[in-house]
Amino acid sequence: MTTTHKIKLATANDVELLALLGRVTFRESHGNYIEDKTNLNEYLDTSFSFENTQKQINDSNNVYFIIYKNNFPVGYSKLVLNATSPFIPNKRSCRLERIYVLDEFISQKFGIDLLNKTIEKAQELNFEVIWLSVYIKNTKAINFYLKNNFEEVGSISFKISKQGYENPILAKKL
Numbered sequence: 001m002t003t004t005h006k007i008k009l010a011t012a013n014d015v016e017l018l019a020l021l022g023r024v025t026f027r028e029s030h031g032n033y034i035e036d037k038t039n040l041n042e043y044l045d046t047s048f049s050f051e052n053t054q055k056q057i058n059d060s061n062n063v064y065f066i067i068y069k070n071n072f073p074v075g076y077s078k079l080v081l082n083a084t085s086p087f088i089p090n091k092r093s094c095r096l097e098r099i100y101v102l103d104e105f106i107s108q109k110f111g112i113d114l115l116n117k118t119i120e121k122a123q124e125l126n127f128e129v130i131w132l133s134v135y136i137k138n139t140k141a142i143n144f145y146l147k148n149n150f151e152e153v154g155s156i157s158f159k160i161s162k163q164g165y166e167n168p169i170l171a172k173k174l
């Protein structure tokens with residue numbers, strides 16, 4: 001059977017799917033890094049609740065894409081428009097806040113297709129720079145971004161409950 005990749009701009013009808021994909025992919029990819037599982041569960045409950053996901057998708061400053069393999073959803077990205085960073089002054093910038101593929105489907109080029117689609121959207125909207133933050137121990141994602149011409153411009157501490165996690169900030173000119 002030939003494999004097809006299809007990418008769809010998400011709508012308010014996709015809230016449940018995005019909440020589920022968001023929660024599962026975050027736990028799969030970051031769960032092991034977070035030692036205190038209470039912190040992890042609190043973060044998952046807050047960030048990927050139905051209500052929060054609904055609020056996020058109804059915010060016109062957020063753009064979500066969902067990628068499908070043979071019509072089955074396997075990943076998503078979230079672009080935040082007009083997101084500034086102190087490391088990127090005086091530029092029209094947007095933020096790739098999320099790009100997540102289900103573990104089982106990683107390394108099958110869904111990530112690249114999602115990234116390209118999200119970048120295309122940012123270019124269409126005339127942004128000058130796209131930036132993101134990534135956990136320093138997430139070498140797979142960091143290598144993926146570096147291969148796609150992102151460069152490190154700074155670093156922040158990302159808080160999950162009370163614990164801080166060092167996150168480099170990477171950016172790419174559009």
Ligand SMILES: CC(C)(COP(=O)(O)OP(=O)(O)OC[C@H]1O[C@@H](n2cnc3c(N)ncnc32)[C@H](O)[C@@H]1OP(=O)(O)O)[C@@H](O)C(=O)NCCC(=O)NCCS
Pocket residue numbers: 025029099100101102105106107108109110111112113133134135138140141144147148
């Ligand atoms: C980061 C992520 C979205 C990338 O998606 P992916 O499915 O792994 O990536 P792809 O299959 O599209 O591309 C990766 C492969 O192509 C290669 N590649 C990526 N970009 C490339 C480029 N521009 N040119 C050549 N090769 C490239 C990579 O070396 C990699 O090869 P490998 O899988 O053999 O190591 C995915 O790994 C993921 O969801 N990770 C877990 C969640 C996560 O950490 N998200 C990021 C949070 S900041």
